[in-house]
Amino acid sequence: MTIAHTERTDDLSELLEAILRLSKVKAGERVCLLTTHVYDTRMTDAYRVALGRLGADAVHLVVPPRTSGTSWINPLQLDAYAQRILKDAEMVVYPRTLRQVADVSMYTPAYRDILFSGGVRWLDVMVDETAMRRLFPSAAMIDRTKRAATLVESAQEFHLTSDAGTDLRVRKRGRKAAMQVGVADEVGRWDNFGFGFVTCAPEEDQTEGVLVFDIGDSLGYFLGPYFNLLPEQVRVYWEKGRVVRIEGGAVAKSYARFLERLGKPEHYHIAHFGWGTQDKAVWGGPHFNVADWESYYGNVMIHWGHNIFDAPSRHSGLGGRNAPSADWPIPQHSGGVVLNHSLWMDGKQILDRGTIVPADLK
Numbered sequence: 001m002t003i004a005h006t007e008r009t010d011d012l013s014e015l016l017e018a019i020l021r022l023s024k025v026k027a028g029e030r031v032c033l034l035t036t037h038v039y040d041t042r043m044t045d046a047y048r049v050a051l052g053r054l055g056a057d058a059v060h061l062v063v064p065p066r067t068s069g070t071s072w073i074n075p076l077q078l079d080a081y082a083q084r085i086l087k088d089a090e091m092v093v094y095p096r097t098l099r100q101v102a103d104v105s106m107y108t109p110a111y112r113d114i115l116f117s118g119g120v121r122w123l124d125v126m127v128d129e130t131a132m133r134r135l136f137p138s139a140a141m142i143d144r145t146k147r148a149a150t151l152v153e154s155a156q157e158f159h160l161t162s163d164a165g166t167d168l169r170v171r172k173r174g175r176k177a178a179m180q181v182g183v184a185d186e187v188g189r190w191d192n193f194g195f196g197f198v199t200c201a202p203e204e205d206q207t208e209g210v211l212v213f214d215i216g217d218s219l220g221y222f223l224g225p226y227f228n229l230l231p232e233q234v235r236v237y238w239e240k241g242r243v244v245r246i247e248g249g250a251v252a253k254s255y256a257r258f259l260e261r262l263g264k265p266e267h268y269h270i271a272h273f274g275w276g277t278q279d280k281a282v283w284g285g286p287h288f289n290v291a292d293w294e295s296y297y298g299n300v301m302i303h304w305g306h307n308i309f310d311a312p313s314r315h316s317g318l319g320g321r322n323a324p325s326a327d328w329p330i331p332q333h334s335g336g337v338v339l340n341h342s343l344w345m346d347g348k349q350i351l352d353r354g355t356i357v358p359a360d361l362k
């Protein structure tokens with residue numbers, strides 16, 4: 001699954017070729033390179049070279065923007081011609097490059113329509129070249145994440161605690177497990193390059209207790225760039241799967257207002273829950289990015305909001321029931337990542353203060 005040490009990836013196109021080989025892109029395959037209408041040509045040129053070297057039957061699809069009034073909405077809509085092109089692909093590669101316009105949203109019926117079309121797989125590449133190199137998936141990471149996903153698949157309940165005061169129970173009876181390892185190598189699989197974690201969409205009305213974000217944990221983009229870690233505690237209280245109270249200082253008040261401004265009840269319900277398996281991820285500092293945030297080894301990621309994203313392949317997609325109630329604002333969710341937590345899954349200890357416990361999951 002990894003590249004041999006004798007191979008070289010000096011040129012970006014060679015690195016992208018290695019990434020595409022992991023996802024088994026092969027000669028003659030219909031590959032759709034998807035971008036928004038603002039993109040980095042250095043990156044798309046390198047994909048063109050890589051796909052050409054692999055012999056893929058590739059196209060570059062530039063999806064035009066869509067708006068409602070002056071506001072962005074999801075550029076992919078069910079009625080779009082782009083939708084039909086994507087459904088006819090065997091592989092979609094979606095690099096995010098310049099990030100100046102609205103991205104394609106995954107928590108939408110249009111996204112689901114593509115992934116369930118029967119013959120396509122999809123690789124997101126959200127990270128830059130430096131992070132692609134640093135977070136290139138190792139065989140060990142892929143294997144431990146697969147083993148974790150197999151266990152989470154049949155699990156029913158998580159119990160999360162921390163010295164800072166977290167005491168949270170999360171139920172997932174009958175829900176699938178999902179993993180991200182950066183490899184979309186089978187039909188119906190969606191993945192995200194550089195990421196490494198296991199997760200699931202819990203039952204939307206079955207989370208109870210308190211989740212304490214400690215100093216140095218992260219509430220994600222709410223505070224701006226991901227490397228803005230929390231300067232003070234934020235306590236999030238849950239009843240029947242729903243955030244009912246947010247306590248703390250100025251950050252907690254500001255975050256509560258942020259959720260209120262989203263203005264929809266679905267943003268308060270649990271979306272996904274799991275832990276990070278990517279030992280190459282960093283926490284904080286100048287290179288800290290969204291992949292590090294979600295994948296940091298031994299973290300616990302818990303988000304709330306939309307979770308209908310799904311894919312037909314095993315251990316891919318969430319399959320939750322919290323659907324967006326409008327096409328605007330662009331469907332999203334929020335939440336964060338905590339470190340130094342202890343986690344039990346049906347009584348089996350998975351994490352001890354942020355350290356993975358079972359030998360086969362390390």
Ligand SMILES: [Fe+2]
Nearest residue numbers: 271272303333
């Ligand atoms: Fe999320």
